[in-house]
Each structure stands twice: as C-alpha cells, then as structure tokens.
Amino acid sequence: MPPNASIGNRNVIAALTLDGCQGRPTAMLSRAIRAYSQPMAAKLGDRLRDVRKRRGMTQQELARRSGVSLSLIRKLEQGERQDARLETVRRLAASLRVPTMRLVAESTEDGASIATLDQWAPVRQALTAPLRDAAELEEPPTVEGVRDALDAALPMFSSDRFTELGLILPPLLRDADTVAQLDPEGRAVRVRLLQLTGWLLTQTRQFEAAEGCLDAALDGAADRLQGAATVNTMCWLLLRQGKLSEARELATRWADDTEPRLSRATPAELSAWGWLLLRVSAAAVRDNRAGEAEDALRLAHSAAVAMGREFAPGEDFLRTFGPVTVALKRTENAMIIDRPDVVLRLAANVPAGGLRPTSNNRNRHLLDVADAHTKTRQYAEAVAIMANIRDASPQWLPNQRYARDILGRVISKRRTLTDDMRSLADTVGLPL
Template sequence: MPANLGDRLRDVRKRRGMTQQGLARESGVSVSLIRKLEQGERQDTRLETVRRLAVALGVPTTLLVAESAEDGASTTTLGQWAAVRAALATPLGGTAELEEPPTVDGVRDALSAAVPLFSGDRFAELQTVLPPLLRDADTVAQLTSQGRAVRVRLLQLTGWLLTQTRQFEAAEWCLAAALEGSADRLEGASTVSTMCWLLLRQGKLSEARQLSTQWADDTEPRLSRATPDELSAWGWLLLRLSAAAVRDNRTDEAEDALRLAHSAAVALGREFAPTDDFLRAFGPITVTLKRTENAMILDRPDVVLKLAAKIPTGGFRPTSNNRNRHLLDVANAYARTRQYGQAVDTLAGVRAAAPQWLPNQRYARDILGHIVAKRRTLTQEMRSLADTVGLPT
C-alpha cells in the first residue's frame, strides 16, 4: 500500500468506484478535506475522521491510517516541556557527590504531593516540579527496591502526562522503562493500559488491539475472588481493547470487550477510585463513559446524550482521564444535533474545570470549529472559547 494516508485513500476510493463527491456524501466528510488529503495538501486528520472514511469505503480503519493519524506535540508544547524531557535523558548519577542526597521517603512524599497536579492537569506547575523529581527518583532507584517502586510510579504518571500532551516518543520511553521496572504483573498492567492509549493516539490500532488483548487474557481474574485492583486492571485493558476495536470498525469486538468490562464493574459493585492513583479509577460509571465515547465514534449523538443523562453529575472527579473527556463527547453530540447553546455551555464548563487541559485538545477545537461554521454570528462565549482552543474566527 502507498505510504501516506492521501495515497491510500485515493487508491481505495478508486477501487470502490467512488468519486470524491460520493465519498463525501457517504462519509459526511467534506469534499474539500478529502481533496486536500488525496492531493497531499493535508498530511493528517483526526482518527475519527479516518474511521468515517473507512466505514464509507467498507474497509478497516487500519487499511487507511499510516503510522499516525494525529500530529505530535507543537513546537510551543515541546519548548514548554523541554526541561522534563532533559531530566528523562539525564543518565543515572550517584549520590556521593550530592551534599544532600534524596531519600526514598522524601521522594515518595514529593510524589504523593505531585499526584494532584497530574490529576488536575496543572501543567504549568508540573513543568517546574517534574525535572528535579525525576532526577531524585533516578537516584533513589539505585538504592533500594522501595526506591525503584517510587521511580516506576513516577514514570507511569509522566508517561501518561506526555501522552496527554502528545509527546509520543518521550512517552514511549517512560512507559517502557516503567514496565521494565514493574514489580509484578498487576503493576505492569497499569502501565500497559497507558501504553495502549498511547498507541491509540498514534493511530496504531492493530498494535493497541493486540497488546490489550494479550494482557487482558493474561490478567483475567476469577471474578468471585478478584480484588478491586485486579478488577480495575483487567477492566481498563478491556476498555482499551474496545476503544481500539471500535475505531477499526470492529464493532462486535468492541461490544464484547465492553460487556466483559461491565462484568468487572458489576463485580466491583461501585466506582473504585484509589486516592493515590487516579489512573486506576474504574467501575460502572467509567464503563458507561467509555460506552458513550464508542457511541460518538459510531456517530450516534442521540445515544451519547441518552447515556450521558444517566451519569451522575456529582461525586465524580472531573479529571481528563474520565469525565472531562466524556464532556467533549457530550458537547460534540449537542453540536451534531444543532443544540449549539448546550454545546458551548458544556465546553465552557470543561474550561472552568480544566483550563490548562482544554487548549491541548484538538477534539475541542474541531467541535468548536463545527459550531462556528454553522453560525452566522458568534456570541462572546464562542469567541472566548475559540481563543482558548486556538481556533481562528
């Protein structure tokens, strides 16, 4: 197959005997975007857009997508996080030359204090805190097994953060190092879940499916005896499998994985949300959030809004790992059903909850772009949101 998305798209479309106009009509993707992709004026588009094209052409998404359907980090983002990447690249040093070498307890306490910065998407503070914390964690990892455990946990969080900010190469290094240092398979499964998300963001759907399937099979617990940690780890791997499958037009496989994840959530009987590890939050609400996400991928805004109405609004932490991402689906569903006021209100609510997170979300920019394109005049709130997400108006 040709190496880039545009060439692949053109070849498959021609073999299907479809014109660009016909593909636009069947997929809901504009003729202008299809033309720009095929002519090489655009080298990429959102993975969900590629999926809509693939559905219209009757092929798996992976047949069209190249290595990555989404851009990496912007130059501005790379500059903001340069010190963090430099700390990761610094070779492990000894403690003899340090006047006050770090201690395991001290680094562990510092990491605990930093966890709310991760869960709260407080990027500016993390850019300052992380470099010395990473270097101290490297140092104590040479001393004891407890020090190595602290470093693994920090690398898990940093890998998640770098994936969030689209610094894919550095994220891959972090997560591989965390997996290598994991003390047991359960700890490894938490890292693999983020690895699968990284692969999804890169458009590597087949790899995400294979990795999540392998680890879900290897970690499947006996439900009647499973601990909350075991159910959470297995459930998240199934959610990653479902996310990869639905994006690759394997809807039956996606639904099967969701059903199994639901069984894990039922066995838990509640939303399991450890105070020290927000990435492992899992339960019936989390599964519903991901079911809603799948519905939006399948272009079912009516289902999205119906499911969203059943999700409790209180008592659930608004982190980008769950609820904020879900609210972007809700905003998109409102926009697709021409309820533009509700869409804008939802985006404004996300901005209030996560002001440093929203500007990094290309999805939010696409939603607002759709709203702006459908409106003759823009409200002040729309203009303000457009400035937040970097959308020209």
C-alpha cells in the same frame, strides 16, 4: 512480555537533547519535528483514492455516505491537506467498508507543538540525564522524601496543573533516579513517578518521550498488576497515535494474562483487567470492528459490576475504575460510530455523584456530549459545555484537537460569534 515497539521518530529526542532549553528550535530540531509530526498525508490520500475507486464510488458519493465534507476528501486525495482526525478517517473507512488501518498505516494525530516542546524540555532532559551517585551528593535524597514529594504532586496530576508540574518534575525525576539505586522501595517510587510522567507526556502529545518513560516504568514493574497499569497508558499512547492494531493486540494480550476470577478478584485486579478491556474496545471500534468492541465492553462492564462502584486501587487516580468509567467509554464508542442520539441518551443516565473518573476521562466524555449537541444543531448547549470544561480544566483543553474540531463546526454554522465562542477559540488555538 510487551512488544518492543518503536514509536515515532527517535531523531526528535536526539535533537531535543542537543538543543537544550534555549527557547528556540535548532535547524536539526526543526527537521526532526517535521519528520516526526508530518502525518501520512500523501499516503493517506493515495490509499483513500485507490480504495474509493475500487469501490466504484465518486468523491461526492463518499462525502454523502460518510458525512465528511467533499472539500476535505478532495484535499486529502490531492495531498493539499496534511492530516485528518482518526475519527474522520474511521468514518471514511466505514463508508468504504474497510478497516480504518487500511487507510492509515501510521498516526493521523499531530505531535506536540513547538511551544509544548519548549515548555517541557527540562522534563525530557531529566528523563535522559546520567544517573547521579548518591554517595557524591552533599544532601542525597531519601526514599521517604521523594515519596512525600510525589504524594504532594498527585493533586497536580489529577487536576491537570501542567504549569506547576513542568516546574517540579525535573528535580523530582532526578531524585527518584537516585533513590531507585538504593533499595526496592526507591525503585517502586520511581516506577510510580514514571507512570504518571508517561501519562502526562501522552496527554501533551509528546509521544516519543512518553514511550521512553513508559518503557522504563514497565522495565521496573515489580508485579503484573503494576505492569498492567503501565500497559494501560501505553495502549492509550498508541491510540492517540492512530496505531490501532498495536493497541488492540497489546491490550488483548495483557487482558488475557491478567484476567481474574470475578468471584474472588481484588479491586486492583478488576481495575487492571477492566481498563485493558476498555482499551481493546477503544481500538476495535476505531478500526470498524464493532462486534469485537462490544464484546470487550461487555466484559469490562462485568468487571465494573463486580467492582460495584468507582474505586481507585491504592488511591491511584489513573486506575479509577467502575460502572461510571465504563458508561463514559460506552458513550465514547457511540460518538466514534457517529451516533449523537445514543450519546445524548447515554449521557443523561451517567451518574453525577460519587467518586469521579479521572479528569481526562470525564472531560473527554463532556467533549463527546458537546460534539453530539453540535451534530444535532444544539450549538448553544455545545458551547456551554466547552466553556465549563475550560473553566474546570484550563490547561487541559488547549491540548485537545477534538475541542478545536467541535468548536470549528459550531463557528462554521454561526453568522455571528458570541463572546464565549471567541474566548474558546483563543483557548483551543482556533483561528477566526
């Protein structure tokens, strides 16, 4: 059974429920959001300073070894800077020869912005609304109708059409809750919708609501493979929060429980096991456990080879798995350990045809390639890649802090800005 982990600050949900959809945060909501999204600034800075001094290293030397700016190190240690990207903390930890989690005990990632919380308030309210009695409804929903509506919404999930999803999800979630009371088929539809909604909330950094959604999906899972699909997103949620140990332990436990015999495994079994291994690898590489990350990636590659191609079991785009997905994650690991040369070499061999991985994985890969170009001073190439991502996924890119960091590095190296740079800065919320 998965751990009953408490993720984030539950005061946020209480405040959101009280606030409703009024379009502006109450005082309670403002306090809750600050408590929830406030990174471990002073604690991170204190740990960084303590470990650095124990290593007998100056700030200048740490900056030189890690590639992190001296200015950022000083601001972190003095408490002037309130956060740092997880990858930045990993580079500092690697230079200090300690696990990443030695420096940060909780998330170094931001939560959702006020604008995002406002936009998705009706969805969060639908998730916590009291159950309706189908017998008392004038036109009660049917399992077939809810299933058809969910099928029609799948392209919106897979193509990151957040605006449309924000409108259709509240009534769909309420109808799914209603039909789940009727029969097992209704419960299965609800679990599938909760899996997708939990993934969407994780994508938009609404971590507290995502946890509750995924917990409910796991509680309703009919079998271990359906449970593993939910746990896969749970691990991603933990990774986005910087909870590396929890993500690694959860993924490892479920990977051990779902490991199939490769000679007769079904595509669904290979996908479930392979994705959990990719989560183990992602958590391990971020925590400076390179050997463990490579071992998990090697096993995931074995599952992908057995799969033979990119395949989505049950037409579930979130479970799309195969050799291309593993190749993208291998590239991501190379970027995490700051090997832009390896990223560009691996990216050149990623096949462009066939069934594509999820848009999130594909776009994250493209950001890694853009970052690699930036670090090798190929700024025009980096900007072109980010412009292509914006054109393909205009609602996805603004939620990516990684994109802001990459573009910020590009702009800092340029004396004049192109129209594309200015437009991208507007898209990702980077002040000029």
